Amino acid sequence: MDFLIREASPDDADLIADLTCNAWNQTVAANSSGHHETSARVLDDLRLGGGFILLVDDVAAGSVRWLPTDTEHDIWEIIRMGVTHAFRGQSLSQHLLEAVIHHALGCDVTELRLAVRTDQPRLIDFYAALGFEIAPELEYSHASPQEPALTVMRRVLRR
Numbered sequence: 001m002d003f004l005i006r007e008a009s010p011d012d013a014d015l016i017a018d019l020t021c022n023a024w025n026q027t028v029a030a031n032s033s034g035h036h037e038t039s040a041r042v043l044d045d046l047r048l049g050g051g052f053i054l055l056v057d058d059v060a061a062g063s064v065r066w067l068p069t070d071t072e073h074d075i076w077e078i079i080r081m082g083v084t085h086a087f088r089g090q091s092l093s094q095h096l097l098e099a100v101i102h103h104a105l106g107c108d109v110t111e112l113r114l115a116v117r118t119d120q121p122r123l124i125d126f127y128a129a130l131g132f133e134i135a136p137e138l139e140y141s142h143a144s145p146q147e148p149a150l151t152v153m154r155r156v157l158r159r
Contacts, residue, residue: 001056003092005099008051008063013039016051016080019063023082037080049076052099054083054092061087064096066104069113069141076104077141078114097130101155110158115140115150124151131155 008016020037042065045051049067053060062083066076078100083092104112114132116123124134132153140152 001090003057003061003095004055005052005095006055008046008053008065010043010046012051012053013042013046015060016042016046016053016063016065019053019060019084020080020082022084023062045079050103052096052103054087054096056087056092060084062092062096064100066100066112072110074109075111075113076100076109078112081114094126094130097127101130101157105157108158110156112155112157113138113140113152115152117150121151124153127153 017037017039020042042051045065045067049065051063051065054062054064062081064081065079067079069075069077078097081093081096083090083096101112112132113135114127116127128134132155135152135154138152138154140150
């Protein structure tokens with residue numbers, strides 16, 4: 001198995017929307033907005049932040065995006081990370097997250113944040129193993145008000 005992570009471009013908006021919906025299907029609670037991802041939303045995210053696409057043997061298998069926070073552009077929130085069902089169980093999401101961390105370090109980002117849904121507590125240990133810590137004092141700016149409160153985690157890259 002060969003995998004490649006490449007930076008997403010605006011031309012990838014349809015692909016990323018499809019990847020997100022596939023990754024969310026039967027994995028994330030039905031009330032999650034990720035089930036209704038649109039190309040327009042992806043385009044906005046790529047324009048304001050960025051994203052990566054994961055390819056396995058030249059087949060799109062997952063994606064991740066990031067956005068700077070509204071008030072501090074050197075802090076990024078990681079959003080919509082997912083691997084499609086056909087490629088689960090191979091630790092590929094770890095590679096996506098490591099790619100974001102590496103890219104952020106090259107962009108002078110001071111901190112990365114992400115959020116964990118209450119129905120996916122197993123992800124807390126996964127993210128903690130990659131240096132993220134629970135930050136109860138923080139709010140996730142991309143949280144949907146229709147969904148339960150999220151557990152926000154952060155990884156400080158530099159002070």
